[in-house]
Amino acid sequence: MMRNLMRIEIYDTTLRDGTQAENFNISVDDKLRIAQELDTLGVDFIEGGWPGSNPVTIEFFNRIGEIDLKHSKIVAFGSTRHIKNRPEEDANLQALLAAKTPAIIIFGKSWDIHATDALNISLEENLQIIEDSLAYLRPHVEHLFYDAEHFFDGFKNNEEYALKTVASAIAGGAERIVLCDTNGGTLPHEIPPIIKRVKEFVAGLSETVGLGIHPHNDSDSAVANALMAASSGVEQIQGTMNGFGERCGNANLTSIIPALVFKMGFDCGVKEHISRLYGCSRLVTELANLPHNHYQPYVGKSAFAHKGGIHVSAVKRNPLTYEHIAPELVGNSRRILLSDQAGRANILFKAKEWGIHIRPDDPILPAIIKELKELENLGYQYEAAEASFELIMRKLLGLRRNYFSFQGFRVTDNKYRMDKPPLTEATIRLSVGGVEVHTAAGGDGPVNALDSAIRKALIRFYPILEEMELVDFKVRVLSGEYGTEAKVRVLIESRDGEESWGTVGVSVNIIEASWQALIDSITYKLMKEEKK
Ligand SMILES: CC(=O)SCCNC(=O)CCNC(=O)[C@H](O)C(C)(C)COP(=O)(O)OP(=O)(O)OC[C@H]1O[C@@H](n2cnc3c(N)ncnc32)[C@H](O)[C@@H]1OP(=O)(O)O
Numbered sequence: 173m174m175r176n177l178m179r180i181e182i183y184d185t186t187l188r189d190g191t192q193a194e195n196f197n198i199s200v201d202d203k204l205r206i207a208q209e210l211d212t213l214g215v216d217f218i219e220g221g222w223p224g225s226n227p228v229t230i231e232f233f234n235r236i237g238e239i240d241l242k243h244s245k246i247v248a249f250g251s252t253r254h255i256k257n258r259p260e261e262d263a264n265l266q267a268l269l270a271a272k273t274p275a276i277i278i279f280g281k282s283w284d285i286h287a288t289d290a291l292n293i294s295l296e297e298n299l300q301i302i303e304d305s306l307a308y309l310r311p312h313v314e315h316l317f318y319d320a321e322h323f324f325d326g327f328k329n330n331e332e333y334a335l336k337t338v339a340s341a342i343a344g345g346a347e348r349i350v351l352c353d354t355n356g357g358t359l360p361h362e363i364p365p366i367i368k369r370v371k372e373f374v375a376g377l378s379e380t381v382g383l384g385i386h387p388h389n390d391s392d393s394a395v396a397n398a399l400m401a402a403s404s405g406v407e408q409i410q411g412t413m414n415g416f417g418e419r420c421g422n423a424n425l426t427s428i429i430p431a432l433v434f435k436m437g438f439d440c441g442v443k444e445h446i447s448r449l450y451g452c453s454r455l456v457t458e459l460a461n462l463p464h465n466h467y468q469p470y471v472g473k474s475a476f477a478h479k480g481g482i483h484v485s486a487v488k489r490n491p492l493t494y495e496h497i498a499p500e501l502v503g504n505s506r507r508i509l510l511s512d513q514a515g516r517a518n519i520l521f522k523a524k525e526w527g528i529h530i531r532p533d534d535p536i537l538p539a540i541i542k543e544l545k546e547l548e549n550l551g552y553q554y555e556a557a558e559a560s561f562e563l564i565m566r567k568l569l570g571l572r573r574n575y576f577s578f579q580g581f582r583v584t585d586n587k588y589r590m591d592k593p594p595l596t597e598a599t600i601r602l603s604v605g606g607v608e609v610h611t612a613a614g615g616d617g618p619v620n621a622l623d624s625a626i627r628k629a630l631i632r633f634y635p636i637l638e639e640m641e642l643v644d645f646k647v648r649v650l651s652g653e654y655g656t657e658a659k660v661r662v663l664i665e666s667r668d669g670e671e672s673w674g675t676v677g678v679s680v681n682i683i684e685a686s687w688q689a690l691i692d693s694i695t696y697k698l699m700k701e702e703k704k
């Protein structure tokens with residue numbers, strides 16, 4: 173239910189804190205591409221990096237200045253000055269100014285032990301460097317923010333001192349005090365009373381300074397903490413796309429933004445473009461060359477994937493029954509999965525998607541479900557191999573054409589010298605429309621050789637097969653539950669210029685299982701062309 177229409181700032185730090193995540197590495201070009209997408213999405217502030225820390229970041233700030241952003245303001249990040257330097261000679265503060273951004277944020281210490289033990293300075297000196305670093309930057313920049321590092325831990329340990337650091341930041345000219353849960357240990361119930369106290373304190377010092385929050389996810393509470401902070405009245409939420417960030421990550425903006433917009437009634441720049449969220453989330457993982465998390469709320473591939481028959485049946489009647497929001501709102505889409513947990517509704521949904529007409533009372537329906545469940549019991553799995561199941565469904569309905577007829581194959585691996593890889597060859601026999609073909613081909617391995625031989629045999633009849641390629645090949649050993657033989661399941665993903673599709677094979681023999689999946693893949697491509 174919409175409760176208010178308060179404006180809230182969305183501040184993205186994927187390009188800074190996100191890059192502090194293990195294995196998250198992106199180039200300057202990637203950073204520029206992400207910044208442009210965040211701008212199109214309507215994020216208010218984009219933290220580009222720490223200009224004092226590395227050449228990639230400096231290049232980013234040089235180049236982003238030449239790009240005309242429509243909505244977002246770029247922020248340069250850094251720390252308070254070093255105790256030994258005066259602000260005007262501190263390299264870090266100078267680098268922040270050289271970045272020539274409309275906004276700067278610096279972090280300082282709120283927790284007394286960080287001043288005394290990490291910086292090795294007195295509590296008084298810490299207050300001084302916070303205030304004079306900000307005061308030095310203030311005249312040079314449109315927006316000046318202060319990241320109160322470890323604020324929640326500092327507040328719990330020494331409330332009076334943590335609040336003094338906030339007072340120093342306000343005295344230095346910060347317009348936002350961003351309360352950081354740097355170690356990510358704070359739990360949602362702790363957020364409202366602390367924010368209430370800080371708001372009262374800040375209100376006693378300034379009428380214009382607002383609060384922000386920057387939660388980390390070490391207790392798996394970063395999103396919840398951000399939402400608690402929003403409902404406690406902060407003006408700015410900081411997080412990253414997909415929650416990438418140091419250690420367990422930052423607050424995930426792909427969960428926070430839809431919650432703010434659709435569930436809490438907040439207004440923000442992203443509201444208008446929120447259907448780009450799914451694409452933006454995928455762009456970030458793609459450029460970082462990381463797998464996208466299927467189970468991510470809102471933007472994961474599985475976020476609106478329905479498997480249980482009961483769910484599918486109800487969703488078809490009214491999606492609200494098992495979907496908390498409409499997937500299209502964030503650019504995602506509903507998916508119906510095929511598995512041994514499917515019922516009639518799953519099959520009817522898929523049939524419709526594949527252009528197959530089956531009436532809900534068609535007596536073939538129970539037979540299709542039975543076939544699906546029996547095959548899954550034998551080790552086949554159709555969630556990632558829907559093309560194989562479409563072929564089965566068409567066969568049961570008498571709608572499947574035989575494009576070729578296989579008579580046999582042989583695969584040999586000849587390890588003729590111990591210091592050389594084996595020579596692998598496949599020979600196959602098949603016929604197309606009564607024409608017999610007997611072909612051989614070599615390959616890097618047995619499956620590659622088999623694939624090459626099948627295509628060599630078929631391509632002169634079906635040149636369209638040139639368009640397709642195998643993009644993924646997965647083998648899984650199916651253990652005890654399927655009997656004493658070690659069965660394997662092979663999943664193949666193929667693609668052409670238009671789409672990708674998955675097929676499956678199961679056998680105690682890996683070559684046989686691969687052959688089944690290969691044949692399905694080729695048959696699916698031929699059927700697809702014919703459907704056109
Ligand atoms: C909570 C956060 O996420 S903060 C952001 C963390 N991100 C990063 O650290 C990534 C980028 N960092 C870097 O490239 C490097 O650490 C640099 C360039 C910033 C600094 O490198 P170095 O000068 O070699 O120092 P080092 O990495 O050991 O950091 C410790 C120094 O930073 C100083 N420092 C740490 N926090 C602050 C602060 N808020 N204000 C002033 N100085 C600080 C410490 O006092 C210490 O200096 P000292 O040894 O003279 O006492």
Ligand SMILES: CC(=O)C(=O)O
Pocket residue numbers: 189279319320321322352353354355386388
């Ligand atoms: C500033 C920051 O990244 C933190 O305190 O977590």
